[in-house]
Amino acid sequence: MFSYCLLFADDWPQWRGVDRAGNWNESGIIDRFPDDGPKLIWSTSIGSGYSGPSVSKGKVYVMDRLIKALDNDESKFLHEGDPPRNINFVRKLLPGSERLLCLNEKNGKVLWSHEWDCSYTTVAAY
Structure with a gap:
């Protein structure tokens, strides 16, 4: 009998996370934010939509009426489409x-x- 487990680390590849339960099981995360809040790395305006972001392989994907892919390291659009x-x-x-x-x-x-x-x-x- 064989058993294996898939680990996604920081990936959030589908709606509500890896198993769709809305839980993040990453280790090494702080228990409490500093009083002045977490350090903001980058932000961008994404418009309105119906879904939370998906994160995979260093990219952030959001759904809106436009298609957008964001680089996880900086606030720049990798591509934007208008289907x-x-x-x-x-x-x-x-x-x-x-x-x-x-x-x-x-x-x-x-x-x-x-x-x-x-x-x-x-x-x-x-």
């Missing part, structure tokens, strides 16, 4: 539609996409 608009994203109540995009990590180009109707109603944020 074809989902015609259902307007400011009114309407049946929902979901879209999944697979992007090239290096340049943000759409490799494939899939769109489907949903059985719920939603209001778009933009």
Whole structure:
């Protein structure tokens, strides 16, 4: 019988973390922030969106109506894309539609996409 464990260290590769539980099990983390707060390394404006960031291999990925990839070491966009608009994203109540995009990590180009109707109603944020 064999057993193995995958370790992701600082990676946060999917929604709510490695096992989607929202827990970070990294060791060597401080118990309490200093009184003046943690040291800010970098920041950037990312707009509005529905998802938390994903961190993998030194890159930060965020979802918005635009596609953005950020370098983890400094606040610069590695690439930013504007995929074809989902015609259902307007400011009114309407049946929902979901879209999944697979992007090239290096340049943000759409490799494939899939769109489907949903059985719920939603209001778009933009």
